[in-house]
Amino acid sequence: MASMALFFLMLCIPTLASASYNDERGPPPHPFWRRSNVPPQGYFDPKDNGGSLLTQVPGTFPAGLGEPLNVIMSANSDSDVLKDQETDGGLRNYFLSLGYSSECLGQHLGDDQGANLGDGNGYLNETAVIRWDYGDAQLGSCKETIEGGAHFRYWVQDGSKADR
Ligand SMILES: *[C@@H]1O[C@H](CO)[C@@H](O)[C@H](O)[C@H]1NC(C)=O
Numbered sequence: 001m002a003s004m005a006l007f008f009l010m011l012c013i014p015t016l017a018s019a020s021y022n023d024e025r026g027p028p029p030h031p032f033w034r035r036s037n038v039p040p041q042g043y044f045d046p047k048d049n050g051g052s053l054l055t056q057v058p059g060t061f062p063a064g065l066g067e068p069l070n071v072i073m074s075a076n077s078d079s080d081v082l083k084d085q086e087t088d089g090g091l092r093n094y095f096l097s098l099g100y101s102s103e104c105l106g107q108h109l110g111d112d113q114g115a116n117l118g119d120g121n122g123y124l125n126e127t128a129v130i131r132w133d134y135g136d137a138q139l140g141s142c143k144e145t146i147e148g149g150a151h152f153r154y155w156v157q158d159g160s161k162a163d164r
Pocket residue numbers: 111112123124125
C-alpha cells in the first residue's frame with residue numbers, strides 16, 4: 001500500500017445567474033469573480049472548515065492514519081481541464097497526457113480513501129482512482145491494477161460550503 005494520494009481539488013466554474021443580465025446596469029465586468037466567493041488562490045483551504053489535507057485510510061492502526069493530499073488543481077486553471085472528461089482537454093485527458101488512465105474497463109479495485117475537503121460534504125471516498133497505463137491508454141491500467149505501480153486518487157471540492 002505504497003500508493004501516493006495526489007490530491008486534485010477541482011472546483012466547478014460558477015454558473016452565471018441570468019438575473020444579473022436583466023439588471024439595468026448590465027452584466028458585471030468580471031462576472032466570474034464578481035459572482036464567486038472562491039478565494040484568489042483558487043480553492044478553499046480545507047482546514048478552514050473542519051477538513052484536512054490528510055486522507056483517511058480505512059483499516060489503519062492506530063485508526064485514522066492517512067496520506068497527504070499532494071496536488072491542488074485550482075479553479076484558476078484553464079476551464080477545459082476543470083471538466084471531468086477524457087476528451088477536449090478535460091481532466092482525464094490531462095491525466096492521459098501524463099500516462100495515467102481511468103481504471104481498467106470501468107472496474108474499481110482496491111481500497112477507498114476518505115477525504116474531507118472542508119466543503120460541507122464531510123469525508124467522501126475518492127471520485128476515482130487513476131492508474132499508470134504502461135503506455136497503453138486502453139488496457140494498460142489493467143496491468144497496473146494487477147501488478148501494481150503508480151496510481152493516485154482525486155476528489156473534487158464542490159460541496160455547498162465551498163462552491164462558487
Ligand atoms: C467509502 O467506501 C467504503 C468501501 O470501500 C464504504 O464502506 C463507505 O461507506 C464509503 N464511504 C462513503 C462516505 O461513501
